[in-house]
Every structure is written in C-alpha cells, then in structure tokens.
Amino acid sequence: MLIKLAGGTVYDPKHGVNGEIRDIFVQDGRVVEKPSDLKINAEYDLSGKVVMAGAIDLHTHIGGGKVNIARTLMPEDHRADPVHRTELTRSGCGHAAPSTMVTGYRYAEMGYTAGFEPALLPINARQAHMEMGDIPILDKGGYVMLGSDDFLLRLMAEKKDQKAINDYVAWTMVAAQAIGVKVVNPGGINAFKFNQRKLDLDENGPHYGVSPREILLCLATAIKELGVTHPLHIHGCNLGVPGNKDTTLNTIRGLEGLPAHLTHIQFHSYGNEGDFKFSSGAAEIAELVNANKNISIDVGQVMFGQTVTASGDNMRQFANNHHADPKKWVCMDIECDAGCGVVPFRYKDQNFVNALQWAIGLETFLLVDDPWRVFLTTDHPNGAPFTTYPHLIRLLMDKSFRQDMLQTINPSAAAMTILGSIDREYSLYEIAVMTRAGAARILGLQDRGHLGAGAAADITVYTPHEDKQRMFEKPDFVFKDGELVVRDGEIVKVTWGTTHVVRPEFDNGIEKLLKPYFDRYLTMKLGNFKIYNDEITEDGRGSLTEHPLQFGGAA
Amino acid sequence: MTEISDNGVFEEVPSPFCGVGTDDLAIKVVGKVVKVIKNGCRVNTPAFEQPIGDIRPRVEGKKVSLKVAIDRAANLLRKAQLPLFGGLATDVNGMRETLALADRTGAIVDNMNFEKALRNFRVVHDSGWINTTLAEVKNRCDLLVVVGCDIEALFPRFFERYLWTEDCMFLDDPGHRTVVYLGKGPSGPASKSPSGKPAKVLACPNADLPEVLAVLRALVKGNSLDITGVGGISVGELQRLAMQLKKARYGVVTWAAGAMEFSNADLTVETICQMIKELNVTTRCSGLPLGGKNGDQTSYQVAGWQTGFPSRIDFSAGFPEYDPYLNSIESRLADGSGDLLLWVSAFDAEATPPTTRLPRIVLGRSGMKFEKEPEVFIPIGTPGIDHSGHAYRTDNVVALRLPKLRESSLPATSDILAAIEQALQET
Numbered sequence: 001m002l003i004k005l006a007g008g009t010v011y012d013p014k015h016g017v018n019g020e021i022r023d024i025f026v027q028d029g030r031v032v033e034k035p036s037d038l039k040i041n042a043e044y045d046l047s048g049k050v051v052m053a054g055a056i057d058l059h060t061h062i063g064g065g066k067v068n069i070a071r072t073l074m075p076e077d078h079r080a081d082p083v084h085r086t087e088l089t090r091s092g093c094g095h096a097a098p099s100t101m102v103t104g105y106r107y108a109e110m111g112y113t114a115g116f117e118p119a120l121l122p123i124n125a126r127q128a129h130m131e132m133g134d135i136p137i138l139d140k141g142g143y144v145m146l147g148s149d150d151f152l153l154r155l156m157a158e159k160k161d162q163k164a165i166n167d168y169v170a171w172t173m174v175a176a177q178a179i180g181v182k183v184v185n186p187g188g189i190n191a192f193k194f195n196q197r198k199l200d201l202d203e204n205g206p207h208y209g210v211s212p213r214e215i216l217l218c219l220a221t222a223i224k225e226l227g228v229t230h231p232l233h234i235h236g237c238n239l240g241v242p243g244n245k246d247t248t249l250n251t252i253r254g255l256e257g258l259p260a261h262l263t264h265i266q267f268h269s270y271g272n273e274g275d276f277k278f279s280s281g282a283a284e285i286a287e288l289v290n291a292n293k294n295i296s297i298d299v300g301q302v303m304f305g306q307t308v309t310a311s312g313d314n315m316r317q318f319a320n321n322h323h324a325d326p327k328k329w330v331c332m333d334i335e336c337d338a339g340c341g342v343v344p345f346r347y348k349d350q351n352f353v354n355a356l357q358w359a360i361g362l363e364t365f366l367l368v369d370d371p372w373r374v375f376l377t378t379d380h381p382n383g384a385p386f387t388t389y390p391h392l393i394r395l396l397m398d399k400s401f402r403q404d405m406l407q408t409i410n411p412s413a414a415a416m417t418i419l420g421s422i423d424r425e426y427s428l429y430e431i432a433v434m435t436r437a438g439a440a441r442i443l444g445l446q447d448r449g450h451l452g453a454g455a456a457a458d459i460t461v462y463t464p465h466e467d468k469q470r471m472f473e474k475p476d477f478v479f480k481d482g483e484l485v486v487r488d489g490e491i492v493k494v495t496w497g498t499t500h501v502v503r504p505e506f507d508n509g510i511e512k513l514l515k516p517y518f519d520r521y522l523t524m525k526l527g528n529f530k531i532y533n534d535e536i537t538e539d540g541r542g543s544l545t546e547h548p549l550q551f552g553g554a555a
Numbered sequence: 556m557t558e559i560s561d562n563g564v565f566e567e568v569p570s571p572f573c574g575v576g577t578d579d580l581a582i583k584v585v586g587k588v589v590k591v592i593k594n595g596c597r598v599n600t601p602a603f604e605q606p607i608g609d610i611r612p613r614v615e616g617k618k619v620s621l622k623v624a625i626d627r628a629a630n631l632l633r634k635a636q637l638p639l640f641g642g643l644a645t646d647v648n649g650m651r652e653t654l655a656l657a658d659r660t661g662a663i664v665d666n667m668n669f670e671k672a673l674r675n676f677r678v679v680h681d682s683g684w685i686n687t688t689l690a691e692v693k694n695r696c697d698l699l700v701v702v703g704c705d706i707e708a709l710f711p712r713f714f715e716r717y718l719w720t721e722d723c724m725f726l727d728d729p730g731h732r733t734v735v736y737l738g739k740g741p742s743g744p745a746s747k748s749p750s751g752k753p754a755k756v757l758a759c760p761n762a763d764l765p766e767v768l769a770v771l772r773a774l775v776k777g778n779s780l781d782i783t784g785v786g787g788i789s790v791g792e793l794q795r796l797a798m799q800l801k802k803a804r805y806g807v808v809t810w811a812a813g814a815m816e817f818s819n820a821d822l823t824v825e826t827i828c829q830m831i832k833e834l835n836v837t838t839r840c841s842g843l844p845l846g847g848k849n850g851d852q853t854s855y856q857v858a859g860w861q862t863g864f865p866s867r868i869d870f871s872a873g874f875p876e877y878d879p880y881l882n883s884i885e886s887r888l889a890d891g892s893g894d895l896l897l898w899v900s901a902f903d904a905e906a907t908p909p910t911t912r913l914p915r916i917v918l919g920r921s922g923m924k925f926e927k928e929p930e931v932f933i934p935i936g937t938p939g940i941d942h943s944g945h946a947y948r949t950d951n952v953v954a955l956r957l958p959k960l961r962e963s964s965l966p967a968t969s970d971i972l973a974a975i976e977q978a979l980q981e982t
Binding site: 063065067068069071072073074075078079082083084085090091092093097098099100101121123124126127130131134150192193194195207318321324327328329330331332333334335336337342520521522523524525527528531532535538539 | 679722832953
C-alpha cells in the first residue's frame with residue numbers, strides 16, 4: 001500500500017523544513033523516500049494544506065486511579081457532555097475527565113497521535129496501562145512516579161550508593177512498563193503521611209531526614225546514568241503556593257546542570273507581591289530556563305471554565321481543598337508508594353488569582369525563547385481539558401486575539417501582567433516544534449514527531465485559516481501509522497496505538513533488597529507486582545515499543 | 556508472577572474472591588481438582604476448590620454446542636428492545652466485553668452488589684473522602700475504628716495480614732495498635748492483639764449507627780451535646796473515642812458498605828467521611844471502605860473508565876445514561892421495562908440470576924444450578940483458575956494479575972461475549 005500526500009505545505013522541524021511544498025510517501029505505515037516504482041494506491045491532493053507530523057502530548061492525565069476517581073467524582077460533568085455511539089465509535093462521556101474511548105477519539109480529531117500519562121504510580125501502573133489500553137488510536141506511555149516511596153527514601157536514609165538507586169529506578173521502570181520517571185512534590189507526599197503540611201526544597205523530611213533537593217539530585221542522576229532519554233520529569237515543591245517561584249528557581253539551580261523537565265511550571269511560577277500578595281514570576285523563571293539548556297518545561301496553562309484537578313500531590317491538593325468547586329474532593333495515601341488528590345476547580349476569568357494564572361502561563365510560553373524546550377500542555381485536566389488546545393494555540397499565534405482576551409479578564413490581574421507588552425506570535429514552525437518534533441526528541445521517540453523517511457506515518461493535515469483555533473480544532477486528515485483515521489475532524493477508522501517504553505539495565509541483585517521489603521512491609525508479592533508484557537499485548541490490540549537508551553549527553 | 560514449583564504447586568497465587576488482595580496462597584492442581592494447601596481461609600478455600608460442573612452449554616435445558624448457544628444468545632439479544640445485563644461478576648476483560656455488548660445492544664448494565672456499593676458511591680458523587688490503602692494500614696495505622704462490620708466474618712485474613720503483622724515500618728510495636736468496634740462487635744478472636752488484648756467494643760444495633768456517628772462527629776468537632784448517651788453507648792465513651800481519633804497519628808476508620816443494612820446508610824458513610832476530613836485539619840486519619848469480593852470493584856472500575864459511571868448505566872439512548880435508582884436491574888425487572896436478562900457470574904456458582912418471566916442468558920461459573928432453567932446457559936471459566944485476567948481489590952488501587960491454574964476448556968467471559976457480539980454483527 002503506497003500513499004502519496006501530494007503538494008502540501010510541510011512543517012517538519014526535525015529536518016528544518018519550514019513551510020515547503022513537498023510530496024510525502026507512505027508505505028506500510030511508514031514515511032518512505034519517493035519510490036522509483038511509482039504505483040500509487042491512494043493519492044491525496046494537499047495543495048494549499050498544512051502538513052505536520054501527528055501531535056504528541058507529553059503530559060496528560062489520561063489513565064490510572066486518580067483519573068478514574070476524577071470520573072467518579074463528576075457525574076454531572078459527564079451528563080453535560082454525553083458522547084453518542086456511532087457505527088464506528090463507542091459511546092462515552094466527554095468534557096473534563098472523558099472516558100477512555102472518547103479521550104482517544106477527541107485527541108485524534110485534533111490531530112494528536114500520542115499522549116503520555118505522567119503519573120504512573122508503581123503500584124497502580126497496571127491500572128494506568130489497562131485504562132490506556134482502552135484509549136483508541138493514540139500511542140501512549142507513562143512516567144513512573146518515584147520520590148515519596150518509602151523504599152527510595154530508605155535507600156537514601158541508609159546512604160546507599162548511587163548504583164543501588166540506579167538499580168532500583170531501572171527495576172521499577174521495567175516493572176511498571178514506563179518510558180520516564182516523574183517525581184511529584186519530592187518527599188512531600190511521604191511527609192504528608194507523617195502529618196507534615198509543607199516541605200521546602202532544603203528542608204529534611206520526617207523520619208528519613210532526606211530533603212527534596214537530595215531526592216531530585218539522586219533521581220536526576222539516576223536517569224542520566226541509566227541512559228533514559230526523557231529527563232527527570234519534575235513536579236516541584238510548593239505547587240500553587242504564592243511565592244513558590246523562588247523554590248522553582250532554586251530547583252533549577254540546584255540541579256547542577258543535570259537534564260530535567262519541569263512540568264506544569266505555571267503552577268510553580270508565583271510571586272507574592274502586590275495588593276493580593278500574588279504575582280507573576282514567569283519572567284524570572286523564563287530567564288533562568290533560557291539560560292539553562294539542561295532544562296525543559298511544559299506550561300500547564302490554565303483556561304477558564306470547569307475542570308477537575310487530579311494530582312499525585314495529595315499534600316498540596318489537601319491544602320487546596322477549600323477551593324473545590326463543586327464542593328467535593330478526594331485524597332488518598334497509597335501503598336507506601338505515593339498518594340493522590342482530586343479536587344474539582346472552576347477557573348474564572350473574573351477571579352484575580354485565576355486570571356493571573358492564565359496570564360502567567362501565557363507569559364511563560366512567550367518568554368521562553370526556545371520552542372524545543374517548552375511544551376504545550378494544560379496538564380490535562382488540571383489547568384483545563386485537552387480539548388482547549390486549539391484555543392490555546394490561537395492565543396500563542398495571534399497577538400491581537402490575545403490582547404482582546406486580556407481586556408476581558410479581571411482588571412487587577414490584567415494590571416499585574418506584562419502580557420500586553422509581549423509582541424511575540426508563535427509561527428506554525430514553532431508550533432510544530434513544541435507539539436511534535438520537540439516532544440518526540442525529549443521523549444526519545446526517534447521515529448515519531450517528524451516526516452522524514454523511516455518515520456511512523458503519524459501525519460496531520462490542516463486547512464490554514466486566519467483563526468488558528470479553527471485551523472487546529474478540525475484537521476482535514478489524520479493518519480495514524482499510515483492509516484486514515486480522521487477526515488474533516490471526524491473519526492473514520494479506529495486503530496490501536498502502541499505503548500512506548502524504555503528498559504534500562506539493572507543488576508538483578510536489587511531484588512535481594514526488594515523481595516524482603518515486599519514480603520515484610522508491602523501487601524503484594526514482588527512477583528505479582530511486576531507488569532508482564534503479555535498483560536499489555538494479549539488482547540491483540542496493544543503492543544509495546546521499546547526505545548533505545550542513550551548515553552553521553554542530549555539528543 | 557504466580558510460580559509453579561517442581562511438585563506441581565502454584566505459589567504466591569492471588570485471590571479474586573476475598574476482596575482484600577491476598578496473594579500468598581499455595582495451590583495444588585491435579586487434573587481439574589484445585590486444592591488450597593497454604594494460606595487458605597473460609598472465603599478463599601471454598602471459592603478456589605468449588606468443583607467443576609458440567610462444561611457443556613445448554614439451550615432450554617438441552618446440551619448444545621457452544622456455537623448453538625452463542626447463536627441463540629445473539630438471536631435473543633437481537634430481538635430484545637431493552638436488554639438488562641446483571642451480575643457483572645467477572646474480570647477486567649469480561650467487563651470490557653460486557654460494556655462493548657451493552658453499548659451495541661442498548662442495554663442497561665448493573666452490578667449485582669451495586670445497591671450496597673451505592674452507599675459509598677453516593678458519597679464520592681456528593682462530597683468525597685480521604686481514604687487509604689492496605690499497605691498504609693499495615694505500616695502506619697495506630698488506631699483502627701471498625702464501624703458496623705464484623706471484619707473477620709467477611710474478610711477472614713484482614714487482621715493477620717494488615718494489622719497484627721510482625722513487621723511494620725513506622726510503629727515500634729504493631730501489636731500495640733488500638734482497635735475499637737462501633738456497632739456490631741467481632742464474632743471471633745481475630746481482632747485480639749498478639750498479646751491477647753481484646754478490641755474495645757462500643758456496641759449498638761447497626762440501625763443506631765446514624766445517630767451514633769453523628770454524635771461522634773459532633774464530639775470530634777468539639778461541640779458539646781446535651782445528652783448522656785446514644786444507641787446504648789454513653790457520650791463519655793464516644794468522647795473518649797473522639798479524643799483517641801484526634802490523638803492518633805494515623806487513625807483509620809473502616810466500614811463495609813455491604814454490612815450497613817439500614818435505610819439511608821449513604822448518609823452514615825458520609826458522616827464518617829466528613830468526620831475524617833475534619834480530623835485531617837490537625838492530624839492524619841483515613842477511611843478504608845471494605846468490599847470488592849468477586850469482582851465488584853473490577854466492574855465499577857472498568858465501567859468508570861469506559862463510561863464515566865460505575866454501574867446502573869442505560870445505553871438505550873445511544874450514550875451512557877447513569878441513574879443509580881431507575882437503572883437498577885431489580886427495579887427494572889419489577890416494573891417490567893426490560894425484556895431480556897443477561898447474567899454474568901464467573902466467580903460464584905451460587906450467585907445465580909433472579910427468577911423472572913423474561914428470557915435469560917446466563918454466563919455462569921461451571922456448576923451453577925437454577926430453580927428455573929434459563930433459555931441459554933453457558934458455563935464459563937473463573938478468572939484466576941481457568942484463565943488469566945485482572946481483578947481489583949477493595950482499595951481500588953491494586954489490580955491483581957490473575958493466573959491460569961488449570962486446563963479446563965472453560966472459556967473466559969470475554970471470549971463468549973465477544974463471540975456473541977460477533978454473531979450479532981454477522982447478520
């Protein structure tokens with residue numbers, strides 16, 4: 001099967017292609033060089049269309065226990081957005097915490113072809129993979145959460161060497177079928193179980209006497225030494241706390257040049273100036289990000305409206321429970337492993353704090369120079385549901401639209417942001433970097449996020465439009481692994497994507513420490529904890545794709 | 556992973572039956588006979604050892620091939636205007652297929668134990684909770700308050716595995732934990748500490764629990780009450796318990812929604828959960844809802860991620876409509892609005908479908924017996940014995956990988972339902 005995508009205007013940043021008219025050939029699910037034997041089975045005339053690789057969301061809560069808690073917590077939100085069955089697609093629910101099938105359909109309908117669940121609790125990873133196994137079309141993967149688990153903190157408190165830490169991290173990544181490692185409020189979730197309500201970067205946590213900075217350094221070092229491409233994915237200390245920008249600045253400095261990804265940085269970029277003791281720290285943070293090439297970020301943009309926040313950070317979620325709207329929320333401590341907190345939020349444009357959060361996110365996007373190191377996220381569903389991405393792209397690409405929106409928010413917040421003075425407009429090329437090429441690069445997905453020969457044929461075709469929201473919310477065509485799955489913004493075929501993993505090597509001797517720990521303290525046998533390949537592949541739909549390790553520096 | 560040793564014994568076998576995730580059973584399989592040889596209990600041993608019954612499907616009582624049974628089931632479903640899917644005791648894949656078929660046929664789905672589980676779900680829908688999981692209980696819990704349930708009768712190995720443990724990360728002596736029963740007292744000695752200290756029992760009829768919990772919550776909040784007792788328990792005793800909860804470093808309040816057989820029990824669960832939230836202003840305290848036997852949590856979890864709702868979902872309008880009252884299978888059978896019952900019960904041969912005048916398709920654990928023979932009976936395998944699968948335990952966080960222990964030729968729920976769905980599409 002040879003498909004020709006003819007004459008589209010191609011944006012393929014990995015190869016420096018910036019709006020050039022090109023033909024793209026697809027054979028057996030892959031992009032190929034122009035074949036000499038030109039027997040074309042299908043041809044699409046894409047003249048006047050914009051062609052990019054399928055988009056990749058590197059931080060989206062799409063599977064796992066807290067997502068299902070969020071669903072259970074919000075029946076009224078589902079009722080407001082019922083999704084009907086069609087000949088091809090399953091029914092479900094939409095809006096803030098959509099059902100798994102709807103998650104896949106709606107992402108694909110926006111031209112996304114991969115999404116990564118950032119908070120795979122080791123003990124709950126099996127559930128996350130099962131939920132993601134029911135997300136059609138998209139490729140997926142997860143970052144396993146460490147840093148508040150008692151085993152790691154015990155290793156650190158006992159001053160075990162970095163090799164033992166590396167072995168444990170690698171063992172956990174393999175057992176949980178992960179592609180990266182995330183740390184959430186390092187040590188803080190653990191401290192909350194000891195009734196501590198705050199843990200600063202250089203404060204020693206209870207019981208173990210280990211500080212968040214030490215946890216960050218030890219995990220970031222492990223990732224680098226293990227050759228895992230995706231840098232340590234960091235949800236820092238003090239999420240949402242006014243003045244937390246200093247924590248974030250110190251976190252970046254404290255990483256001592258190690259590769260790291262600071263996620264939903266908007267929630268960690270708050271100053272405490274002004275009448276309301278709440279201000280933007282985006283400029284300072286962007287300046288430091290610009291200066292530190294080892295750092296990448298995603299924004300976690302807030303958009304106005306109802307959503308539900310679901311986080312592993314139960315320390316901070318508990319602290320914020322009084323903001324719950326509607327007034328209901330769930331917190332959990334989980335298996336000496338982690339925790340979670342689920343709190344519905346309604347971000348309001350006339351609320352000073354919410355409006356400034358919105359502006360801080362946009363400032364961050366616009367002040368970080370290098371689109372290869374800043375990624376487009378709303379921390380779905382925490383800042384807003386992922387379905388708001390086309391609107392967000394318009395805000396980034398269209399200054400006058402942004403200015404118009406700025407006029408409508410809480411005036412005190414509008415007065416506290418420099419947003420109005422920023423002229424930058426993202427180009428299509430830069431959007432392609434941050435949502436495709438850059439995301440693939442930072443995840444180590446060598447055959448995704450680009451359109452060169454050998455790439456998986458995940459391809460999105462848009463009709464250019466002055467209104468970028470319209471352009472990006474309804475692609476003309478989306479191909480997944482070479483199959484046409486979306487036409488005119490609607491699903492025409494349901495396929496099943498792969499699960500991306502890495503498998504760093506470890507000395508199996510680590511099980512000599514782990515087995516007695518499981519037997520003595522946990523409630524599951526070590527052998528029953530591990531997720532075996534057939535659990536993901538046995539249904540005939542799922543598959544695993546292992547990516548190579550990478551030693552000796554950045555991609 | 557469950558491992559088979561040289562002598563044909565499976566070690567570290569997880570149980571889908573008990574709800575509390577025991578995964579240390581040793582099981583010997585000879586032919587089709589399963590024998591629990593280590594770490595069995597009143598719940599798990601009979602559930603694993605239930606002898607295999609007839610493995611041939613039946614249509615109207617006559618033994619038929621699987622294909623005939625599947626075609627008949629498909630025919631019945633094709634004719635049905637509003638099929639009702641009940642039972643739903645199966646593994647993750649079984650539930651996935653149940654929902655796929657329900658979506659295709661416009662059915663109403665309802666788990667057989669949802670009436671009980673709704674006492675908890677109402678609370679999550681309306682106000683939420685702070686909960687914990689079994690390993691946190693094992694390593695942190697210094698005060699366990701048991702509300703209205705005889706844990707050892709329902710969950711025989713709970714105390715041995717999660718409370719009176721030899722090892723504990725954060726308590727100097729796990730044998731010094733405090734256990735207080737509120738309402739129903741224990742039926743046996745399991746709650747007694749290793750040194751022989753019995754649990755404190757503040758006994759009252761379960762029907763008085765709403766009042767007792769309301770008083771306890773008021774006392775935790777520091778309100779003074781102009782009464783001397785409630786439900787036969789003195790306010791002084793409850794005041795002492797309130798103080799214990801406030802002083803505990805990691806209190807845990809546990810209940811079994813299934814055991815709360817009094818009206819509006821969801822409001823009592825809510826009282827417990829709100830009290831726990833209030834305790835967390837100054838200390839740590841968590842809830843631990845007990846349940847999850849025979850795939851209950853599995854059914855709610857999979858329905859949750861595929862539809863947004865846990866049970867009682869009506870697909871007849873083309874999308875999932877949740878109504879926790881109108882969509883109960885029991886009331887639909889009573890009001891006559893359904894016209895076919897499909898029943899799935901893979902774990903317990905005694906969990907049989909209700910008798911009704913409607914035609915019934917039953918996917919039941921082999922050996923199931925009926926007062927009235929259903930139109931179609933397809934004996935199915937049990938997840939974790941006859942085929943591999945996944946099941947959740949009570950705290951919802953942990954899904955167990957269930958192994959296949961024997962060759963029985965009994966099919967998985969998911970295989971049968973997928974075949975029925977396939978047959979529906981072929982005509």
